[in-house]
Amino acid sequence: MTNPSPRAERAVALATEAGRRLGLRADEPRVLHDVFSVLVHLAPDPVVVRVPTLAVADPAELAGKQRRELAVAGWLADSGAPVVGPSPLVPREPVEAGGTSMTFWEFVTETDPLRDLPQDDPAALEDRFAEQTGWTAELHTALAGYPGDLPVLSPLVPAIGTALEGLRTDPQSLTTADLDRAEREYAALEALVADFPARFPRARLQALHGDSPAYNLLRTAGGHRFADFEDVTRGPVEWDLTFTGPRGIEAYERASGTRVDRELLDLMEGARLLQGLSALTLAPKVPELGAMLAPMVEQWRARTPLTLKNL
Template structure:
């Protein structure tokens, strides 16, 4: 079972994404003579220099990802980011030089963002970023657009990945897979249903949230920090954005939340979202054939998961 992509395959994928972004940018009227890749993991991020525009091109996606679904998700990200920027929230906004719509080219679906120069002399302060997530939640509360409940949990991806991993014992121990499947049977109904969530956690309000760990997605710009990467923006409990970070980060969030007049994180909901986050980490193993380096990222999370209570202690 060695169908993982080789370094040469990965390089060709990156080059294809770069070419697609360059061509799409030129089609949109941008002057692009020195395009360069500035980041390459789940997406290839391309600065379309000298235009002050960055294209983000998702390249590592669950097998069978529907192009229409991806475009809807990208549209939601663009809408939320633009809405926040218009209200003065420090975010990386969509580029004003092109229409705020995803563009499909050469099999890729991409979005275009304002280029911001990174401050490479600073290191992220993740505890401070966790506190800042409370400010972001306060800003997002009034977002009027329609968002799906806990779409950031990607339940279809988890279900499909656990099935696929049955054919990849080289990626996951069968005992771990068995536990993951049994945990998902407990957690999945609450992930998929707003009514089931509200029944399990009465009184826990839902609101628009970032969806993908905002403390890890604050961009260090030379003129200040900016929230970024709202690819998984969703309707959910604020706890979702602090999943798997730990007590120090939760405490920092709670101090800022109290200052903002917001409720603190709920311990039971935190246990639930932590458990779901752990299963998403297990599911990411199914993407290793597309991006082999993921295995090194996921191994520590799997080891941590083995030490946690079954389903985080959650009982339906």
């Protein structure tokens, strides 16, 4: 990556420092990705460090979230599931440096990346996501056996509530009416999470990837690998299937042999839009984020508001 951002430069320094403390060489660190987190490959070792540069959680909360991620991804990797697992070269635990904590992962060489698809060919993109959504059924089957405890829909509650508190102080592009509606919707989601079975008795809650696994997948010479379990949580599979499109849902149903609840999927998509809106709280640190999220905010405004009645 040319011309790294200041946050990426700092992430490289922190990852290199932490890696060398753990016995890695880290002679040729390079940035692979720089958005919400910075991914640093500590070449020549096959290790990638994820450095959270925009985390809004306090350090203890962030470390707890990272421990859940490492536990789930590590368990999946040990079980033979197609995931990018924790690096076997360091202990499976968050590593502190410079006032933040980071996690260490396998380095995987990606083939046929999404960015190489023709971006002006919607059919090709739809084909890709339909196929990858079908593969998500395999991941869900593996996750259903996870024996550990996980919070229910933690990317929504309390994460959105914390973000909305910040947006009251610095609302970005949101109006007072937007914020009032967002807070009402969040209150409805809090009630749902508090007693999910009462409102959706047929839904089966299980361990989930938490952040659209069909979008967080690497194709490699050895097959596909799911990655980025930062938002691992417990909930209905519909949360992982938001905005994968009708063909993706059909592919998932064929692969899983189970029916996706369209009503619950629609609700989860409304919640996903509210989550996107809440990400505006990060815009002061990532100025381009406002423009990136603008279509999602407009889509949220056009939807019928979430209420306890329609939950």
